[in-house]
Amino acid sequence: xxxxxxxxxxxxxxxxxxxxxxxxxxxxxxxxxxxxxxxxxxxxxxxxxxxxxxxxxxxxxxxxxxxxxxxxxxxxxxxxxxxxxxxxxxxxxxxxxxxxxxxxxxxxxxxxxxxxxxxxxxxxxxxxxxxxxxxxxxxxxxxxxxxxxxxxxxxxxxxxxxxxxxxxxxxxxxxxxxxxxxxxxxxxxxxxxxxxxxxxxxxxxxxxxxxxxxxxxxxxxxxxxxxxxxxxxxxxxxxxxxxxxxxxxxxxxxxxxxxxxxxxxxxxxxxxxxxxxxxxxxxxxxx
Amino acid sequence: xxxxxxxxxxxxxxxxxxxxxxxxxxxxxxxxxxxxxxxxxxxxxxxxxxxxxxxxxxxxxxxxxxxxxxxxxxxxxxxxxxxxxxxxxxxxxxxxxxxxxxxxxxxxxxxxxxxxxxxxxxxxxxxxxxxxxxxxxxxxxxxxxxxxxxxxxxxxxxxxxxxxxxxxxxxxxxxxxxxxxxxxxxxxxxxxxxxxxxxxxxxxxxxxxxxxxxxxxxxxxxxxxxxxxxxxxxxxxxxxxxxxxxxxxxxxxxxxxxxxxxxxxxxxxxxxxxxxxxxxxxxxxxxxxxxxxxxxxxxxxxxxxxxxxxxxxxxxxxxxxxxxxxxxxxxxxxxxxxxxxxxxxxxxxxxxxxxxxxxxxx
Numbered sequence: 018x019x020x021x022x023x024x025x026x027x028x029x030x031x032x033x034x035x036x037x038x039x040x041x042x043x044x045x046x047x048x049x050x051x052x053x054x055x056x057x058x059x060x061x062x063x064x065x066x067x068x069x070x071x072x073x074x075x076x077x078x079x080x081x082x083x084x085x086x087x088x089x090x091x092x093x094x095x096x097x098x099x100x101x102x103x104x105x106x107x108x109x110x111x112x113x114x115x116x117x118x119x120x121x122x123x124x125x126x127x128x129x130x131x132x133x134x135x136x137x138x139x140x141x142x143x144x145x146x147x148x149x150x151x152x153x154x155x156x157x158x159x160x161x162x163x164x165x166x167x168x169x170x171x172x173x174x175x176x177x178x179x180x181x182x183x184x185x186x187x188x189x190x191x192x193x194x195x196x197x198x199x200x201x202x203x204x205x206x207x208x209x210x211x212x213x214x215x216x217x218x219x220x221x222x223x224x225x226x227x228x229x230x231x232x233x234x235x236x237x238x239x240x241x242x243x244x245x246x247x248x249x250x251x252x253x254x255x256x257x258x259x260x261x262x263x264x265x266x267x268x269x270x271x272x273x274x275x276x277x278x279x280x281x282x283x284x285x286x287x288x289x290x291x292x293x294x295x296x297x298x299x300x301x302x303x304x
Numbered sequence: 305x306x307x308x309x310x311x312x313x314x315x316x317x318x319x320x321x322x323x324x325x326x327x328x329x330x331x332x333x334x335x336x337x338x339x340x341x342x343x344x345x346x347x348x349x350x351x352x353x354x355x356x357x358x359x360x361x362x363x364x365x366x367x368x369x370x371x372x373x374x375x376x377x378x379x380x381x382x383x384x385x386x387x388x389x390x391x392x393x394x395x396x397x398x399x400x401x402x403x404x405x406x407x408x409x410x411x412x413x414x415x416x417x418x419x420x421x422x423x424x425x426x427x428x429x430x431x432x433x434x435x436x437x438x439x440x441x442x443x444x445x446x447x448x449x450x451x452x453x454x455x456x457x458x459x460x461x462x463x464x465x466x467x468x469x470x471x472x473x474x475x476x477x478x479x480x481x482x483x484x485x486x487x488x489x490x491x492x493x494x495x496x497x498x499x500x501x502x503x504x505x506x507x508x509x510x511x512x513x514x515x516x517x518x519x520x521x522x523x524x525x526x527x528x529x530x531x532x533x534x535x536x537x538x539x540x541x542x543x544x545x546x547x548x549x550x551x552x553x554x555x556x557x558x559x560x561x562x563x564x565x566x567x568x569x570x571x572x573x574x575x576x577x578x579x580x581x582x583x584x585x586x587x588x589x590x591x592x593x594x595x596x597x598x599x600x601x602x603x604x605x606x607x608x609x610x611x612x613x614x615x616x617x618x619x620x621x622x623x624x625x626x627x628x629x630x631x632x633x634x635x636x637x638x639x640x641x642x643x644x645x646x647x648x649x650x651x652x653x654x655x656x657x658x659x660x661x662x663x664x665x666x
Contacts, residue, residue: 178413203385
């Protein structure tokens with residue numbers, strides 16, 4: 018989607034581009050090339066929209082930065098926030114909402130889970146389709162100006178090929194070991210996420226129903242976590258998750274350490290964050 | 305490119321190929337004698353489009369709503385490292401708690417081509433034991449159908465302790481009070497059987513369990529429930545039918561060299577070839593219409609129209625009873641006492657007797 022990809026460009030670059038496009042449209046109209054003029058006009062419109070978006074994002078960031086420090090926002094403490102997106106609209110840009118949810122989970126997660134967690138603990142949600150394009154924007158932004166932002170929403174890497182793992186998002190500031198995904202990692206991360214959610218619920222005085230529902234969804238797939246949805250104890254869920262986690266943890270850590278070392282050794286900065294598409298399977302190297 | 309491949313490509317024309325899947329193979333297995341379907345499927349022709357263009361659109365194919373619902377249910381069961389599925393498998397297969405591996409074979413380092421994915425599936429399934437692999441998502445298997453390879457993608461393959469594989473099929477029709485629509489279960493079972501066969505091709509007979517796991521929503525909720533389905537009977541059916549499917553080379557040999565199903569679409573995808581011509585091309589390949597085709601084949605109306613007046617159109621039992629007489633008109637003539645050719649004398653006598661009984665009753 019062109020409007021999203023352009024969102025990552027700087028305002029200055031967009032302004033230059035808008036200027037160029039206007040000239041091109043004028044030339045096409047005078048030359049009588051209707052088809053070309055039409056496509057150029059559409060492009061111009063997109064560029065202008067992108068310019069508006071960048072401005073809006075900058076404005077949002079300004080407001081939220083002056084309102085509170087990023088740290089206090091990341092805690093689950095403000096889960097009692099009852100505003101719904103319909104009423105007020107999201108206060109934060111999408112990437113910060115995703116960052117909030119991922120910071121609570123502390124493990125790579127799929128857009129759907131990120132949106133659900135954000136809804137449960139931060140009272141706003143977003144369409145998961147937007148999250149998919151977010152990763153592309155982040156990559157573009159990183160390529161244009163590496164490490165210019167304090168963090169990037171990046172990909173989790175498949176441990177064998179170090180390619181972007183399908184549908185999982187992570188935060189660039191996390192250690193590589195957490196961002197690579199071996200065959201046991203989906204289960205380990207699921208259990209870790211359950212523990213983090215149980216802890217977050219324990220911290221809030223009056224958890225909202227959405228948060229308890231989320232916890233039940235986790236508990237239902239962990240042996241011994243809870244008998245049914247109405248008798249669910251965060252502490253019990255945490256203990257059950259930790260019990261199963263202790264079974265998988267060692268094997269998973271070994272795989273992840275090995276893959277992370279390989280990633281650091283083999284990949285350039287951008288690939289470390291967004292994965293590589295070139296074949297470098299672990300097994301082939303050993304052979 | 306080998307000559308068969310080139311011929312098939314010519315048959316398909318410029319359209320994008322449509323690949324075989326478990327659905328089409330099980331449909332083909334229900335009518336293995338149909339050269340038309342076998343050839344068009346092998347060529348990857350878009351039967352739906354061809355049928356509609358020639359004036360016989362079939363109200364056929366999966367409904368959009370069913371597809372969306374199916375995908376949503378599958379995504380739900382598989383989300384978060386297939387957490388829901390894992391608890392079901394733990395109950396059903398008594399998986400050990402340590403067996404919680406999940407490998408996504410949907411792409412290989414960003415490469416999504418069938419060959420690479422199949423090679424990866426093969427490598428993982430043949431080298432990994434249950435200590436390193438439990439659930440394999442989006443595996444890609446291969447099966448020889450009519451002398452050609454077809455790629456198949458089961459919903460999931462699960463390894464159980466002692467190294468036996470189970471095919472897991474996720475379907476979105478509901479199991480209510482332990483009961484599901486028998487027709488849908490039968491279709492799912494035959495699809496699973498196709499996967500089991502392909503998996504056995506890869507791993508060997510004894511490595512794949514003949515009990516597959518069917519995962520469906522329970523009652524009126526979206527909570528999944530797993531049911532073991534024994535597919536031994538379906539396996540023998542599919543195996544026998546697949547061996548009967550005429551070899552594509554033989555079928556091609558019976559067709560004129562210049563035969564093509566190309567619609568000669570222009571750059572906007574609008575067909576330019578006269579519909580009559582396309583229909584004539586389709587009719588050059590012999591079909592084997594049976595009433596069952598109405599629920600499995602996109603070309604059913606065209607073939608039914610063609611088969612009008614034949615005994616086959618009335619169904620297999622009728623044709624068999626009539627001892628190989630091809631046309632209904634001949635049957636009626638014989639019943640009215642026309643002189644029968646020597647090979648149908650027996651049937652003719654029965655028909656005259658039946659006509660007599662009917663006349664006496666009415």
